[in-house]
Amino acid sequence: MLDIKHIRENPDAVKSRLATRHQGAEVRIEEVLLLDERRRRLLVEVETLKAEKNRVSKEVGILKSKGQSVDHIFVRMKEVSDQITDLDKQVSLVEEDQRHLLLGIPNIPHASVPTGRTAADNPEVRQWGRKPSFDFPARNHVELSEQLGLLDFDRATKITGAGFALYRGAGARLERALINFMLDLHTTGHGYTEINPPYIVNAQALTGTGQLPKFADQLFHLEGTEQYLVPTAEVPVANLHSNEILREDQLPIRYVAYTPCFRSEAGAAGVGTRGLLRIHQFDKVELIRIVRPEDGDAAHEEMLQHAEKVLQLLGLHYRVIVLCTGDMGFGMAKTYDIELWAPGQGAYLEVSSVSNAEDYQARRMALRYRRNDGKGNAHPHILNGSGVALARLFVALLETYQQADGSVVVPPVLKPYMGGLESLVPGV
RNA sequence: GGUGAGAUGGCUGAGUGGUCGAAAGCAGCGGUUUGCUAAACCGCCGUACGGUGUAAAGCUGUACCGAGGGUUCGAAUCCCUCUCUCACCGCCA
Numbered sequence: 001m002l003d004i005k006h007i008r009e010n011p012d013a014v015k016s017r018l019a020t021r022h023q024g025a026e027v028r029i030e031e032v033l034l035l036d037e038r039r040r041r042l043l044v045e046v047e048t049l050k051a052e053k054n055r056v057s058k059e060v061g062i063l064k065s066k067g068q069s070v071d072h073i074f075v076r077m078k079e080v081s082d083q084i085t086d087l088d089k090q091v092s093l094v095e096e097d098q099r100h101l102l103l104g105i106p107n108i109p110h111a112s113v114p115t116g117r118t119a120a121d122n123p124e125v126r127q128w129g130r131k132p133s134f135d136f137p138a139r140n141h142v143e144l145s146e147q148l149g150l151l152d153f154d155r156a157t158k159i160t161g162a163g164f165a166l167y168r169g170a171g172a173r174l175e176r177a178l179i180n181f182m183l184d185l186h187t188t189g190h191g192y193t194e195i196n197p198p199y200i201v202n203a204q205a206l207t208g209t210g211q212l213p214k215f216a217d218q219l220f221h222l223e224g225t226e227q228y229l230v231p232t233a234e235v236p237v238a239n240l241h242s243n244e245i246l247r248e249d250q251l252p253i254r255y256v257a258y259t260p261c262f263r264s265e266a267g268a269a270g271v272g273t274r275g276l277l278r279i280h281q282f283d284k285v286e287l288i289r290i291v292r293p294e295d296g297d298a299a300h301e302e303m304l305q306h307a308e309k310v311l312q313l314l315g316l317h318y319r320v321i322v323l324c325t326g327d328m329g330f331g332m333a334k335t336y337d338i339e340l341w342a343p344g345q346g347a348y349l350e351v352s353s354v355s356n357a358e359d360y361q362a363r364r365m366a367l368r369y370r371r372n373d374g375k376g377n378a379h380p381h382i383l384n385g386s387g388v389a390l391a392r393l394f395v396a397l398l399e400t401y402q403q404a405d406g407s408v409v410v411p412p413v414l415k416p417y418m419g420g421l422e423s424l425v426p427g428v
Numbered sequence: 429g430g431u432g433a434g435a436u437g438g439c440u441g442a443g444u445g446g447u448c449g450a451a452a453g454c455a456g457c458g459g460u461u462u463g464c465u466a467a468a469c470c471g472c473c474g475u476a477c478g479g480u481g482u483a484a485a486g487c488u489g490u491a492c493c494g495a496g497g498g499u500u501c502g503a504a505u506c507c508c509u510c511u512c513u514c515a516c517c518g519c520c521a
Contacts, residue, residue: 040479043490056501065446070501077502184470245474368445
């Protein structure tokens, strides 16, 4: 949510920056400003009346204690009271409209974000490693895991439905190994505190991080409740301190959390996505940081490096891109994507999105911190990044480490997590 | 699922219709004093949204005693609904 004061004071700058990511933003800003003006006019009016009411009520108390008659005052005050009730209703209607509008306006892009319209306009920041070459035809992960018995899509479909994966044997262990490897790296190596949050969250939390109200169709909603399956650990973890005022010396906060992620992918069904590339439930290790505004940019770069470290240790080729204004997520000011090379797909797959929401989410969830210099409270910046997403990582790993005979070599860093196993072969 | 008790400022905790944004204590901040440490004393010490102010400061209004509604000239206090916490019972990984 954008700061209404900032909009009021810099309407043109806000409009032109928003226009780079979303056409029609000017109109919405104009609407917000009109409501804001109306709201402030009404506030002045009603608060003047309330001031009168409070003053007279005090007098009544004094008069009564002296035993004097106060009936004549009540006639006038009843009138004032009715006016207040009426005006209060108008105020809350206007405030509700304004809040609703604000919740639907995306974040302002960071000054360093390139202007562009689609994913094709996202510049590459860097590459790491290089594409593996094979002296045999590279298989894709579906073929490999079928041969090795790592995945069973048919039975997942039978017990649940299309778009779900079932890991078995060494496949299940590999998934678990990757999760543990990443959690250990980020906690021990990068200083994050591990959180194991609920996998169900309420509407308030989803509003705080920006999934609601606009993107309800991508969530699994639990019928008859105000609760949803988590689409990402970002939701429970970033909201951990919602409605709190932290002390400045509590910052920066670094959390890492593993959760499964549930996405209904409405409208995406049937797109050519055999295998693990696009499923309704996948695992992810997520990094969250809550920092002072002045530390946000540095924290963002560092977080990106933490995510990259995972892939470097696994020896997987990837590239980093920065999302242009038109391709960024709704609530984010700046986002880097990390894309893994998947030889069997002949394509780069997004496995991490590292974003700085700046104060956009903190404002939505009423998270503040008390500044040490005594200059009041401020909204901290909240950052989130996948560190990294499974499923696609699983895909790239199998396809990168495949051998001519269809077996898959286990990267050395994972060996201890695989009980010393060096290679995935049929029947393991 | 059932019954009961609760929800007040960073914390503890008073307050059952009227000068209550709210006693008191603790913690915190500033200061005075005492040759250290400690103590004593004095002052300050919630948040949000408005108005005013060139800005900072300041001044000023309103709202907030779990949330939302209601009664009343006036609600932390009375009524209703909901949420959460605690205890016990039932069920249960």
